[in-house]
Amino acid sequence: MVAAAPDGEDRAVEAALRPRDLGEFIGQERVRGQLDLVLKAARARGATADHVLLSGAPGLGKTTLSMIIAAEMEAPIRISSGPAIQHAGDLAAILSSLQEGEILFLDEIHRMSRPAEEMLYMAMEDFRVDVIVGKGPGATAIPLELPPFTLVGATTRAGLLPPPLRDRFGFTAHMEFYAPIELERVIHRSAGLLGVEVRPEGAAEIAGRSRGTPRIANRLLRRVRDYAQVKGDGVVTRDIAAAALEVYEVDGRGLDRLDRSVLDALLRLFAGGPVGLSTLAVAVGEERETVEEVAEPFLVREGLLARTPRGRVATPAAWSHMGLTPPRQRGETPGGSLFEE
Numbered sequence: 001m002v003a004a005a006p007d008g009e010d011r012a013v014e015a016a017l018r019p020r021d022l023g024e025f026i027g028q029e030r031v032r033g034q035l036d037l038v039l040k041a042a043r044a045r046g047a048t049a050d051h052v053l054l055s056g057a058p059g060l061g062k063t064t065l066s067m068i069i070a071a072e073m074e075a076p077i078r079i080s081s082g083p084a085i086q087h088a089g090d091l092a093a094i095l096s097s098l099q100e101g102e103i104l105f106l107d108e109i110h111r112m113s114r115p116a117e118e119m120l121y122m123a124m125e126d127f128r129v130d131v132i133v134g135k136g137p138g139a140t141a142i143p144l145e146l147p148p149f150t151l152v153g154a155t156t157r158a159g160l161l162p163p164p165l166r167d168r169f170g171f172t173a174h175m176e177f178y179a180p181i182e183l184e185r186v187i188h189r190s191a192g193l194l195g196v197e198v199r200p201e202g203a204a205e206i207a208g209r210s211r212g213t214p215r216i217a218n219r220l221l222r223r224v225r226d227y228a229q230v231k232g233d234g235v236v237t238r239d240i241a242a243a244a245l246e247v248y249e250v251d252g253r254g255l256d257r258l259d260r261s262v263l264d265a266l267l268r269l270f271a272g273g274p275v276g277l278s279t280l281a282v283a284v285g286e287e288r289e290t291v292e293e294v295a296e297p298f299l300v301r302e303g304l305l306a307r308t309p310r311g312r313v314a315t316p317a318a319w320s321h322m323g324l325t326p327p328r329q330r331g332e333t334p335g336g337s338l339f340e341e
Ligand SMILES: Nc1ncnc2c1ncn2[C@@H]1O[C@H](COP(=O)(O)OP(=O)(O)OP(=O)(O)O)[C@@H](O)[C@H]1O
Pocket: 004, 005, 006, 013, 014, 015, 017, 018, 019, 024, 025, 026, 027, 028, 057, 058, 059, 060, 061, 062, 063, 064, 065, 107, 154, 186, 214, 215, 218
């Protein structure tokens, strides 16, 4: 699968491929420009930067940007995530050990528990938390002063953040998918760091199949590099890239085996829909969530599938991408259109 979530190998290589400062960070011009101002101004004032919320799909560079913020502010960084903070006490332990000016990166901040979230409101606004000691009627709140810090929250679902939390971020940046030309730059940069020779057409071939996502571009580059070493002379040309990605079942538009089997079932078994999500999931032998969260966002973004109140529907582009002809609609005459008088 070409899902943008990192795997074990990704995590190790990602650390090596991460841009270290804003100058090295490719694309996202608007976010980069705005963030540059926020950080420069804070530095000029000798203050800690405002809290920053980064939203966007997995693999677009949120973790990378948080590390860049720390580097630009010459501050240490502490990394944790919403799911790891289930009790307010977990958060209190992290907050009370922060140094002045430290960057606290909370990934998947929308998945934090409610009590922790409420503690975070106060910490963000007043640099203070109330630690509750004891239980029941004897419980007391002990106020704890915190050093000023910068919270960098990352979320794939900004809409799920409660407004009181969202409003406490001084700067909110939405990360967009990358244009193919930007991904080509990511690939050339990573190839340089990995010591792989990549021709421009080879980079373009990989970029076109990377779903607008640098993490996927880097992962496909590594698979293509393997193929080039084993089947070729190590150089990534267009033909080598195309042949390698064929082996890994990533098609010319970046669809992987799961995406294609969803489309295939929708088109062949259900004549293009509408069909319910559960039925579609059973037909491809996957969990409902996998179809909904892994395959569909990209298919919808590519204009191949639509989610309608009556169920999932294939678009005309899906038929042509899969090399199939849509069945004739009721009332349509051969060679004529549905709307012919
Ligand atoms: N703008 C960029 N320029 C160059 N490389 C990038 C850029 N953005 C991301 N990358 C590379 O993509 C990989 C994934 O980035 P990162 O881990 O920051 O994504 P993320 O948005 O935090 O993902 P997740 O939400 O899944 O944790 C990293 O290896 C990083 O080197």
